[in-house]
Amino acid sequence: MCLVVHTVVGQNFEAVYAKHITAVGGRHRLDSIKTMVSVSVDDKGGVQNSYYARPDLSLHHLVDTARNMIVRTMANGGLACLSDRKIFGTDTAFRLQVVKPISGSGFFQNGLIDYKSNGYAASVLGVEKAEGRDCIVIKLRKDTKMYHLYYIDKETYLLFMHQTRYASGPDGSISYYSDYRSVDGVMFPFVVEVSGGSFKKKKYTSIKTNVVLDRRMFVCNGL
DSSP: OOOOOBOOTTOOHHHHHHHHHHHHTOHHHHHHOOEEEEEEEETTOOEEEEEEETTTEEEEEEEETTTTEEEEEEEETTEEEEEEEEETTSSOEEEEOOOOOOOSOTTSSOTTTTTTTTTOEEEEEEEEEETTEEEEEEEEESSSSEEEEEEEETTTOSEEEEEEEESSSOOOOEEEEEEEEEETTEEEEEEEEEESSSEEEEEEEEEEESOOOOGGGGOOTTO
């Protein structure tokens, strides 16, 4: 993959962002989504059920028989915890709970959608050839420690690729988004591939929006 970004004179972030939001489904439809529930399967057969509620609640329950474990993670208003982790077929069971600030995409996987409310500054770097596609590269930065690069397909204006880069240390893994499908008028990628030290593919078998959820499910036990 070519990593050279070619500056485009007159490329305006607000214009690119507006086209991206329209391509995804429009601001009205995006804002109308208050909860999401998804089911995905990774390349090792692990099945993950994920639950989201605005603005920053999430819960993920992964059952991975290949790696003999159950992992339950959640984020709740700036707190995160990992709990209920067990190794199948043994007496080994432990609970690990961590309290820390949450920084990430927020409600949507695509952190560009709600970049402003998440405190990021945005700019267009230019156009880059990524996996044979012409992509508009957008940079999101909140501090000097790291920044995010979002590659928007120039034809569809949907997110094609995302990478986190750090001021010190190696770059983060690269995520690719494909197989976009409409769910209640909003385009979601049903395939996410992550390339880094290892290569993983996650396929969504179901994504539902505005499902009634009991918000008590997002509370970290013991915190």
